[in-house]
Amino acid sequence: MEVGWLRAAVSLTVNRGKTTCLKNTFPRPLLSCAPMVGADRLAHTQAIHSNMLYISDDNNAKLKADPSTMKLNHDIKKPLCIIMNWMRAKPSHVQKYAALYLAQGFDVVSVSCTPWQLTWPVKGSQVIADRLLKFLEVNSQNPLVLHGFSVGAYVWAELLVQAVQDKQRYQPVLDRIVSQVWDSAADIHEIPVGFPTAVFPRNKLLQETFRAYIKLHMKLCHNLATKHYMKATEVFHSTPCRAPGLFLVSKTDPIGAEHRSRDVCDHWVRSGMKCSVKCWDKSPHVLHYSKHPEEYKAAVFSHLDQCGLLKKKL
Known part of the structure; x- marks a missing residue:
């Protein structure tokens, strides 16, 4: 099955100097409303958009978002953490x-x-960013926290691009963000490195084939x-979101490269933001928590504490 849709994905028709780009050949995720078992707690999850899950330890009434405004049918009473997922x-x-x-x-929005x-x-990705930005604008005025991973940094950057296009409307939304944590953040330079690995994690041949396609895609579909991608990366570096940042990286991660996160961190510090980096000598992409759980929690909790958000340690 993988080979079949990869063959479709890498098929490009070049005619008179124009590239005929394919429509969606990738499978979409299936989202469900169901309890999720976590560490000593049962979390209730609900799909509020095709790319957004609402997670709470309260068994809330059925949440529905207006598809045009993203306004929920129930008020959000708690502060929100926005988790920008990896692929x-x-x-x-x-x-x-x-x-x-x-x-x-x-509460958490995934x-x-x-x-x-x-x-x-x-x-x-720009449609996802638009939906998320509208959601944050119209639902709750409570503090917001960001915790993003890998390509989630790029999706968030697309939101920032839209926010700076109408700063008068959206800067108040960004100003509600009081903390941001970026775990293994990846930008345009790492797309050909990490994207094929995420799609075909256990097939080296398909990774290399897909990598060749992605490089061609980025060249022909500029x-x-x-x-x-380039615009989003630029805005992420000069972010209008001024919340203190924590970068979680590894020296052995080729996808969320350490030097990329350090460059962003340095840029933010020079602009007057408070930022720090936690770097492990050896840790896989987006698996720092699994490999170094106590150090990971200590870094995150210390950051939250500095932002005035820590209630208790797990």
Whole structure:
């Protein structure tokens, strides 16, 4: 099955100097409303958009978002943590991070992005960003916390691009963010490195084939994809979101490269923001918590404490 849709994905028709780009050939994730078992707690999850899950330790009434405004049918009473997921993150894995914030009295919104949505930003990642930005604008005025992973940094950057286009309207939304944590953040330079690994984690041959396609895609579809990646990366570096930042990285992670996060951190510090980096000598991409749980929690809790958000340690 993988070979079949990869063959479709890498098929490009070049005619008279124009590239005919394919429509969605990537499978979309299936989201469900179901309890998720976390660390010593049962979290209730509900899909509020095709790419957004609401996670709470309260068994809330059925949440529904107006598809045009993203306004929920019930008020949000708690502060929110926005988790920007890595590619193809499993709900059980996301729940481990959500549990850290549920214990601090937060509800959590988990935001995902499919391979197709990353490949075609205008119809994909930018739509996710638009929905999330509207959601944050119209639901609750409580503090917000960001905890993002890998390609989630790019999806958030697309939100920042839209926010700076109407600063008068959206800067108040960004000003409600009081903390941001970036775990294994990846930008345009790492897309050909990490994207194929995320799609085909156990097949080296398909990884290399897909990597060749992604490089060609970025070259031939500059106006449809690459220029958007570049713009988002630029805005992420000069972010209008001024909340203190924590970067969690590893010297052995080729996807969320250490020097990329350090460059962003240095840029933010020079602009007057408070930022820090926690770097492990050896730790896989988006698996720092699994490999170094106590150090990971200590770094996150210390950051939350500095932001005035820590209630209790797990």
